[in-house]
């Protein structure tokens with residue numbers, strides 16, 4: 001069976017992304033490298049949720065720590081807005097491509113394509129550039145239609161579900177959005 005290294009952002013997105021790639025005849029191993037997830041207790045919660053899912057799904061999970069959150073801050077170099085996300089996606093997908101090449105796995109993908117909140121154009125750009133740099137293939141599939149099902153699946157399996165993308169700015173943005181919804185006149 002053809003091998004795939006599947007970068008996994010969290011357990012919930014993996015519940016639908018993993019079967020989608022398996023249905024394509026690929027044998028996937030999960031990779032957790034997400035130094036964007038802050039603070040460290042949240043990073044630990046999302047990793048624990050993915051470990052639980054990997055066990056239930058019976059697939060291998062490789063955890064790459066790298067330099068931890070310091071990797072993300074170094075990659076940001078003061079970026080903001082869309083550039084912040086581009087730098088964040090580059091960091092994670094270049095590392096995935098490099099690890100795939102080092103392990104002799106010819107292709108990689110990411111569970112980030114399940115989320116309707118992610119910039120899919122930036123994911124594709126980062127994935128394709130990373131693939132070219134490391135001589136592997138990036139597989140993109142728009143899995144946004146399965147986002148609702150990932151919620152149902154994670155509830156069914158009792159997996160932790162996060163409420164913000166990952167970095168501290170995204171936590172504040174989610175909080176501000178929630179507050180503005182609560183303040184909206186009825």
Ligand code: SF4
Nearest residue numbers: 085088165166167170
């Ligand atoms: S919002 Fe999400 S994708 Fe963008 S920088 Fe923060 S963690 Fe990364």
